[in-house]
Amino acid sequence: MRLSALKNKLISDKTLVSIALVTALSACSSTGDKLVDNVANSDMAYVDASQQLTSSDYSKKSGGVAPIRQHGLIMQYADLHFTVLPDTKSLVVKSKLKLTSAKPTTAVSVDLDRVFQIDRVMVNGSVLPASNYSNPNGELQLNLLSEVSGEFEVQIDYQGKPREAIRAPWDGGFDWKKTKSGEYWIATAVHGEGCDLFWPCIDQPYGEVQNMDIKITVPDNLVAASNGVLMNVSSNNGQKTFHWQTSSLHNTYAIALNIGPYDVLESTYKSVFGNDIPVSFYHLKENTDKSKVLFEEIPPMLDFFETVIGPYPFGTEKMGVAETPHLGMEHQTINAYGNNYRKDEFGYDWLLHHEFAHEWFGNQLTNNNWDHMWLHEGFGSYMQPLYTQYLHGDMAYKAHLFKQRIGLINKFPIVSNKPLAVEEVYNRKVGPGNDIYAKGSLILHSLRELIGDEAFFDATRQLVYGTTKPVPGNFAPRFSDTNEFISIVNNITGENLQWFFDVYIYQAMLPELIMERTEQSLTLRWQIENNRPFPIPLDVSINGKVQTLILDEPKTIEVSRKDVVIVDPLSKVLRHQENIERYKAYLKAQREMKMAEFNKKIKKAEK
Ligand SMILES: [Zn+2]
CATH class of the missing domain: 2.60.40 (Immunoglobulin-like)
Structure with a gap:
């Protein structure tokens, strides 16, 4: 809905609109700042729910083939100011994007969920008439008044109710929850659907933005934790604004808002490479004791990653964790943690470790297409048995691997060598699904046994950092894929091991x-x-x-x-292995039997 339409709608519906708000809408239609402040300060639901569009399939997918208007388009910088209104589960957002076009053009687009109403678009400081942009399916298409080439700036002001997560982090969006004490506890998780669920972006792996300012305004009893470094916190009129700044390429889906009645545990980790790394853990106040215990697990995990793989990639920003109402996600420099402080036989929190592994495999190294997601998840999952071996030796290492072995599917190849959306990889009905985790991990175990530790870890470092001798300052986040990894392995070993990957990665069935x-x-x-x-x-x-x-x-x-x-x-x-297949068949039969019994009971109860 356009601004004028919104105003008419509010008035014609005889909604309880305060005079102040109507005045604000009339007076500030061309001055975004005031509009945001006034709307943000009102507690009313200002968007008629019946008018709200739902997210399109385009918005709910991430990656795949990029639309033509985004060809040659790179986002260099984004300044995002979110005003989060928990009472109405809505956002008011002002965004400023610096983009670069490789070719002269008047037709560009960014991805942004159509659930938002666009209040205003400006290009290089001039207002773009509403007739020059449209967002029918989540690709916000701009027809510019004059040609751009090289760098240009786009400002987009928008508001509305972002897609609500159905089952975060798997079916993502905004997770609006409350703590036991009844305070708001909110997190974003958009791994499967992509950044466009709440900010204007290029929803592709290569859409990573070099620098971002992320400002989050929340009710002043809450704290907002996000990516990068906390620059300042300001208070205004019952609200607080947390200003975060990133200074390295951040994965698009890793940009995250975490909001709650947080306390923060902070320390400085002395890197094995000599630099100091700030460590922050934003946890619920009600979990202070448990979070202190978990916080102690972070330095030994960092020791492991830094000695076995290489330097923590984002040491100039922070190593960060935020407690979330969902299980977890690899949000760069602010990993989501929701494993409920569980303990297991291996002696550390696997979820924290797994998400943390993604700082190396996912955030420092990013696949250039989601088809190669096993480089994130396979390596990410192999790090837990490897850490188990580092802590406790071989018995625990192999026990951990054997647990992973039970879950293999082997229905689709790990990599299909064509551009894929996240969903096409994660959904086991059409893609490898869980195999990118456990099978990826077990393939890496077999590769390590085949080529030996020295070659294996050198190849891993070359993949992650672009060098076998990484030190802080001599690497930057990089993109890669399976083909490059195979070349790296071949170069380092001096052998042609294509056959190994052909069988394990490009074919579904195990030998x-x-x-x-x-x-x-x-x-x-x-x-x-x-x-x-x-x-x-x-x-x-x-x-x-x-x-x-x-x-x-x-x-x-x-x-x-x-x-x-x-x-x-x-x-x-x-x-x-036939024994494993028989066991899996037995488990499946047990599940089906239980389900049949359950359905029988339900039917009986209904009679
Ligand atoms: Zn993972």
Whole structure:
């Protein structure tokens, strides 16, 4: 709804509109500042719910093929001022974007959910007539009055109710919750749907913005935690504004608002590379004791990542955590944590560790297309068993990996080598789903066993930092993909390991080892989808003596009934295992039986 239409709507509906608000709307239609202040200070629901559009499919997807108006368009800078109105679950936003166009053009667009009404658009300081922009499906299309080339500035003022998360963080948006004490507790989670659910952006992995100012105005009993560095907090008329500033490329979906009655735990971590890193944990006041215990887990986690992988990438900003009403998300420099301070047998909070791993795998290294999401989630998931090994040794490491092994699906390849939206990767009905996590992790375990620790961690560093010798200051956030990772592995090992990735990454089915044992012999061969070569070294232990075979063709070894034979005794090679398939089938049958019993009871109760 346009401003004048909104005003008419408010009046014609005989809504309880205060004279002050009507005056504000009339007087300030061309002065955005005052309008925001006046609307923000009123508690009324100023957008008629029946008029509100819902998010389009375009807005609910992130990535995929970019619209033509965004070709050659880069966002360099964004200044976003959100006034958050919890009573009406709505936002009033003023945004200023610095964009660069690679070619002269008058037709550009940014992504912004159509649930918002656009109050005003300005281009290079001049108002763009309302007839020159439209947002029918979440792509806010601007027809500029004159051609732009190189850098130009767009200001967009908008307001409305952002999409409410249905089941954050999986079905995302704004998560409007309350704490036990009844105070507002709000978080954004837009990993699947993208940044455009609440701010104007280029909703693609490459849409990362170099510098951002994020200002969040909230009722003054609340605290707003966000990305980067807290520049200042100002108070005005029962509200507080928290001004955050980022100075590194931030993942678009990692820009996050976290709002609640927070207290903050703060410390400085002395990096193993010598620099000081501020650490902040915004937690609910009611969880102070538990959060202090969790806060103590952060320095050893940082020690692990810095010694095993490399420098914490955003040390000049902060290592940050905010307690959220949803499980968690890798929000750069302000990781969402909602694991309820659970403990497990491995002795650390896996969720905190996993989200933290994404600072390296996801935020420092970002895939150039969501098709390569396993670089975020596979590495991100491998870091937990690896940390378990670092803390407790091999028994815990392999126990952790075996837990991951149970969940593999193997229905779609991990990577399909075409531009994909997030949903097409995460939805197991059309893509690899959970396999980008657990299967990715187990593939990395097998790769590490194949090429050895030195090559594995050098390749990992080269992928993450663009150098095998990263130190603070000699790297910046970078983009990569599976093909580059394969080249890195080949360069570092001096071998061509394409076959390894062809079988594990580009095909769905796991290699199956066919074993035939007779009274005198054991014959081994690989059964591989599409009969691809799979020359992986395979250990076979006979009475404790290990020999290593390459099964480029079926191999037969002499063994008698009395020999103790263990194939792959150290579990190096990820492969199809019938025992696991049978167990999974059993679990599935149990679930279905329970569901049938449950449905029966419901039917009986209904009668
Ligand atoms: Zn993850």
